[in-house]
Amino acid sequence: MKTTARLLSGAAFTALSLGAALAADAPAEVDTSTVARRLTADEYRTIITDVFGPTIELGGRFEPELRVKGLLAVGTTHVSVTSAGMEQYDVMARAIANQVVDAKHRDLIPCRPANDKAADDACTGTFMAKVGRLLYRRPLTDAELKTYVGAARVATAETKDYWNGLSMSLAAMLSSPKFLFRQVAIVPEPGKPGQWRMEAHAKAQQLSFFLWNAGPDLELLAAAERGDLDTKKGLAKQVDRMMASSRVEAGVRAFFIDNLGFDEFDTLTKDAALFPKFSAQAAADAQEQTLKTIVDLLLTHKGDYRDVFTTKKTFLTQELASIYKVPLVNDGPNGAPDTWVPFEFSKDDPRGGILTQVAFTALHSPPGRGSPTLRGKALREVLLCQKVPAPPAAVKFDIVQDTNNPLYKTARERLKAHATNPVCAGCHKIIDPMGLALENFDGAGAYRLTENGVPIDTSGSLDGVNFTNSAELGKAIHDNPASSSCLVSRLSSYATGRPIDTGMPWAQALLKNFSAGGYKLPDLMRDIALSDDFFSVTPPDTKAAEAAAPNQPAR
Amino acid sequence: MNKLVNRRRVLRGAAGITVGLPFLDCFLNSSGTALAATNAQLPVCFGTWWQGLGMTPGRWVPDKVGAGYEVKVEMRALTPFRDKMNIISGTKYFMDGRPLETHTTGWQIGSTGRIPLGINSGASLDSQIADVIGTKTRFRSIEVSLDGSTQSYSKRAGSASNPSEGSPSKLYARIFGPEFKDPNAADFTPDPKVMARRSVLSYVADERKDVMKQLGASDRARLDEYFSALRQIEQQLDIELQKPAPLAACTVPTAFGETQPGKDIVEAGKNSKLFGGLLAHALACGQTRVFNINVGAGGLRKAGSTQGWHSWTHEEPIDEKLGYQKEVTSFIEWGNETFAELLRQLEGVKEGSGNVLDRTVILWQSDHGIARTHTMDFLPILTVGKAGGRLKTGIHVSAAGDPATRVGLTMQQIMGVPLSSWGALSNETSKTVTEIVA
Numbered sequence: 002m003k004t005t006a007r008l009l010s011g012a013a014f015t016a017l018s019l020g021a022a023l024a025a026d027a028p029a030e031v032d033t034s035t036v037a038r039r040l041t042a043d044e045y046r047t048i049i050t051d052v053f054g055p056t057i058e059l060g061g062r063f064e065p066e067l068r069v070k071g072l073l074a075v076g077t078t079h080v081s082v083t084s085a086g087m088e089q090y091d092v093m094a095r096a097i098a099n100q101v102v103d104a105k106h107r108d109l110i111p112c113r114p115a116n117d118k119a120a121d122d123a124c125t126g127t128f129m130a131k132v133g134r135l136l137y138r139r140p141l142t143d144a145e146l147k148t149y150v151g152a153a154r155v156a157t158a159e160t161k162d163y164w165n166g167l168s169m170s171l172a173a174m175l176s177s178p179k180f181l182f183r184q185v186a187i188v189p190e191p192g193k194p195g196q197w198r199m200e201a202h203a204k205a206q207q208l209s210f211f212l213w214n215a216g217p218d219l220e221l222l223a224a225a226e227r228g229d230l231d232t233k234k235g236l237a238k239q240v241d242r243m244m245a246s247s248r249v250e251a252g253v254r255a256f257f258i259d260n261l262g263f264d265e266f267d268t269l270t271k272d273a274a275l276f277p278k279f280s281a282q283a284a285a286d287a288q289e290q291t292l293k294t295i296v297d298l299l300l301t302h303k304g305d306y307r308d309v310f311t312t313k314k315t316f317l318t319q320e321l322a323s324i325y326k327v328p329l330v331n332d333g334p335n336g337a338p339d340t341w342v343p344f345e346f347s348k349d350d351p352r353g354g355i356l357t358q359v360a361f362t363a364l365h366s367p368p369g370r371g372s373p374t375l376r377g378k379a380l381r382e383v384l385l386c387q388k389v390p391a392p393p394a395a396v397k398f399d400i401v402q403d404t405n406n407p408l409y410k411t412a413r414e415r416l417k418a419h420a421t422n423p424v425c426a427g428c429h430k431i432i433d434p435m436g437l438a439l440e441n442f443d444g445a446g447a448y449r450l451t452e453n454g455v456p457i458d459t460s461g462s463l464d465g466v467n468f469t470n471s472a473e474l475g476k477a478i479h480d481n482p483a484s485s486s487c488l489v490s491r492l493s494s495y496a497t498g499r500p501i502d503t504g505m506p507w508a509q510a511l512l513k514n515f516s517a518g519g520y521k522l523p524d525l526m527r528d529i530a531l532s533d534d535f536f537s538v539t540p541p542d543t544k545a546a547e548a549a550a551p552n553q554p555a556r
Numbered sequence: 557m558n559k560l561v562n563r564r565r566v567l568r569g570a571a572g573i574t575v576g577l578p579f580l581d582c583f584l585n586s587s588g589t590a591l592a593a594t595n596a597q598l599p600v601c602f603g604t605w606w607q608g609l610g611m612t613p614g615r616w617v618p619d620k621v622g623a624g625y626e627v628k629v630e631m632r633a634l635t636p637f638r639d640k641m642n643i644i645s646g647t648k649y650f651m652d653g654r655p656l657e658t659h660t661t662g663w664q665i666g667s668t669g670r671i672p673l674g675i676n677s678g679a680s681l682d683s684q685i686a687d688v689i690g691t692k693t694r695f696r697s698i699e700v701s702l703d704g705s706t707q708s709y710s711k712r713a714g715s716a717s718n719p720s721e722g723s724p725s726k727l728y729a730r731i732f733g734p735e736f737k738d739p740n741a742a743d744f745t746p747d748p749k750v751m752a753r754r755s756v757l758s759y760v761a762d763e764r765k766d767v768m769k770q771l772g773a774s775d776r777a778r779l780d781e782y783f784s785a786l787r788q789i790e791q792q793l794d795i796e797l798q799k800p801a802p803l804a805a806c807t808v809p810t811a812f813g814e815t816q817p818g819k820d821i822v823e824a825g826k827n828s829k830l831f832g833g834l835l836a837h838a839l840a841c842g843q844t845r846v847f848n849i850n851v852g853a854g855g856l857r858k859a860g861s862t863q864g865w866h867s868w869t870h871e872e873p874i875d876e877k878l879g880y881q882k883e884v885t886s887f888i889e890w891g892n893e894t895f896a897e898l899l900r901q902l903e904g905v906k907e908g909s910g911n912v913l914d915r916t917v918i919l920w921q922s923d924h925g926i927a928r929t930h931t932m933d934f935l936p937i938l939t940v941g942k943a944g945g946r947l948k949t950g951i952h953v954s955a956a957g958d959p960a961t962r963v964g965l966t967m968q969q970i971m972g973v974p975l976s977s978w979g980a981l982s983n984e985t986s987k988t989v990t991e992i993v994a
Contacts, residue, residue, distance in 0.1 A: 081781035
């Protein structure tokens with residue numbers, strides 16, 4: 002838990018005088034810009050916390066995000082703002098700005114107006130320049146700063162209150178498209194006519210959102226302004242600094258939350274009568290368990306990415322232990338909150354790897370039972386980047402999954418009966434055998450050996466590799482080349498906001514290094530962050546060039 | 557907008573006299589005077605009720621076509637509304653060889669008239685209607701969901717969908733919170749804070765717009781969506797700064813506390829009733845003229861049951877004696893009871909000799925005809941309310957084999973959207989449901 006505003010705390014601020022804040026002015030001459038990604042809810046939240054501190058309440062809700070090619074990050078280049086969404090951004094902006102000027106947080110503002118009831122352009126200018134650089138992820142231009150100083154002046158005049166005026170100007174900045182969208186300014190590549198590259202501040206935000214899931218910090222902004230990010234050496238220095246920071250964990254978590262579809266936990270329900278152990282707490286713990294397992298293996302121990310499917314090491318709370326049916330001693334005082342305890346399953350236990358964790362098995366199950374088909378589909382789509390076609394229209398599900406049908410006691414038998422329909426068989430053949438291996442985990446992820454009194458058969462096969470239980474399935478995924486090429490594709494797509502298919506040259510090059518280096522996630526992240534492709538931009542179209550020409554109205 | 561201005565100019569120049577374009581008739585009564593607080597002269601309103609998972613064959617389509625139809629068992633909760641309701645049976649969503657995204661394609665056709673190519677779709681019919689009848693209200697439209705989610709089927713052109721409000725108490729705060737201006741208050745003083753906010757928005761307008769100068773075409777289109785959303789905020793503030801026209805029927809509903817989010821149908825039903833009351837008051841108080849209700853059928857369930865409504869449709873065997881899915885039909889009946897309760901809330905707010913429902917029309921649509929087999933035909937469609945006399949009601953129209961978009965086209969036309977046809981490929985139609993147009 003962060004206790005202070007990382008970027009706007011008193012100390013950080015006094016180091017920067019008004020002069021310094023204003024001197025770092027006007028970014029390099031920008032000709033045009035491209036791909037505006039809308040900030041995700043998480044990015045918005047992190048920026049506000051970094052700039053104004055964790056005690057600021059947002060007081061609004063975000064528009065639904067859009068999943069494209071398996072990632073919300075790719076969806077951010079497609080979504081805009083609806084009127085209801087704009088209303089919410091406006092509500093949040095005003096709520097945040099009101100708190101920033103209130104008695105509790107006013108220390109964020111480094112100066113005091115000469116008179117509380119009148120405008121004070123100097124004080125407003127100092128504050129807005131500093132804040133603007135952090136919110137826009139680049140220094141404000143003179144014209145922008147003048148606008149916000151003027152807006153505060155106008156609002157102060159109408160409300161006869163300096164703080165009100167300042168708050169309204171800040172609120173306007175917080176609902177500006179320059180804050181809400183990640184604008185990427187591009188400049189012509191020197192010496193290469195017709196080619197374009199990202200402007201330094203655009204590079205800085207590309208790096209920080211990817212590696213830290215946050216806006217650029219002061220050091221990264223300074224590096225951008227010095228021109229460091231335009232040299233290989235300077236860029237490497239910043240990437241290494243950021244990779245060494247503890248904040249990289251937030252970046253890794255944000256990627257896996259997106260890639261594993263954990264946003265769907267928000268709408269996940271489990272029937273309390275059937276799965277009494279699956280509480281809201283258990284759902285939250287389940288996501289945390291998978292993230293902890295991943296972070297521990299990939300970041301803390303710099304492990305092999307493929308081991309996330311086989312590792313026996315994990316972390317449990319009391320709540321989760323009861324779902325897994327393993328004993329876990331809580332040696333805290335009676336009534337103490339659940340604590341995370343490292344736990345290791347034995348070598349021959351079918352449990353182990355993130356596929357057998359509640360966050361996977363329960364998320365890909367309907368509310369009242371488990372589903373080999375949903376799990377198999379998720380395995381193919383999420384972890385192997387393969388597309389499973391949607392079911393055809395007018396299918397009969399008569400016998401499919403009546404869990405009380407005396408003829409078909411287990412899911413395997415019910416599915417077999419269903420897949421006699423040749424239209425259905427094609428797809429079920431490629432998804433069910435993988436999902437059936439996870440049948441030892443019920444709809445809420447609890448471990449079981451029988452269904453309706455009949456022992457569960459968990460054998461199956463994946464692309465020609467046979468297995469008999471979930472542990473061997475994990476091994477099969479571990480060994481399948483698609484699992485690592487899929488990660489490369491997803492992580493590079495996530496980083497750039499555009500789909501990078503496994504076959505693209507950049508993805509191929511990344512994969513080669515990833516596999517040669519022993520599948521280390523931090524190495525892959527570094528490799529992406531240092532790539533030209535990571536900062537490459539599509540040349541602007543002629544319409545944009547026209548629009549960028551002087552004397553053209555905005556629309 | 558430029559076109560409109562130019563045309564006005566051309567007309568003026570050509571005729572040598574001032575010829576303004578006609579005002580939209582929904583803002584004025586027949587004699588052209590300002591709106592008075594009598595029912596006949598109040599503006600029309602439009603709502604949608606999106607209830608997924610269809611209805612049960614044989615249990616909802618009346619045998620009799622035309623007026624005086626009989627209400628079948630699955631819709632019996634709607635019996636009191638028979639004479640205010642139309643049933644359109646037999647329509648289809650056409651796939652044109654495109655793959656079926658189950659439970660998605662149906663919504664896309666039902667709400668936008670087409671299956672989108674790629675991620676971006678056209679505007680949904682409610683937002684087309686809101687652009688005509690909703691521009692003078694505080695909220696262009698209001699979206700709510702009964703299952704507590706933010707999902708809605710209301711979209712402007714592009715990729716963004718209007719988020720639903722899942723909590724009745726939050727909707728209360730949004731409509732009737734401190735920013736609500738009672739149209740019947742004796743005196744009106746513009747709030748200096750609202751004035752200041754409006755001034756700030758004007759002041760920063762150019763700074764915001766310069767973002768557009770530097771963008772490529774596709775990004776400009778997305779930012780256009782942002783700016784049209786922003787204009788609505790400006791409009792909202794402008795409306796808050798004007799003394800509202802008195803609306804005799806407007807009263808502020810009593811506040812209530814936070815309720816349970818509705819995953820369970822009991823909670824969803826309670827929330828629906830609260831939403832209905834709030835929407836009825838919001839319409840009576842002139843806060844909005846368009847609303848969209850997403851029932852969120854797929855996520856709804858009964859407490860203690862092994863599966864939800866959606867799972868039941870696929871997995872419940874057809875009862876051999878009864879000939880239908882017992883559990884599924886009980887959910888559909890719940891949906892119709894919940895809809896009936898919402899209609900009662902609208903009827904409950906009286907305006908002169910009528911009530912809010914009289915000047916409203918609500919379009920009831922679904923994603924599939926028969927959810928069990930994901931059919932794209934046998935679609936149940938209802939309209940309720942006379943839309944201030946623009947619709948005839950109490951009629952069952954059998955439109956076997958016709959595109960469902962006929963109903964969407966009809967709704968848009970009676971609301972004043974200038975369209976002669978709607979939809980794409982086989983879903984395109986220029987044939988309104990003339991039987992119900994007054």
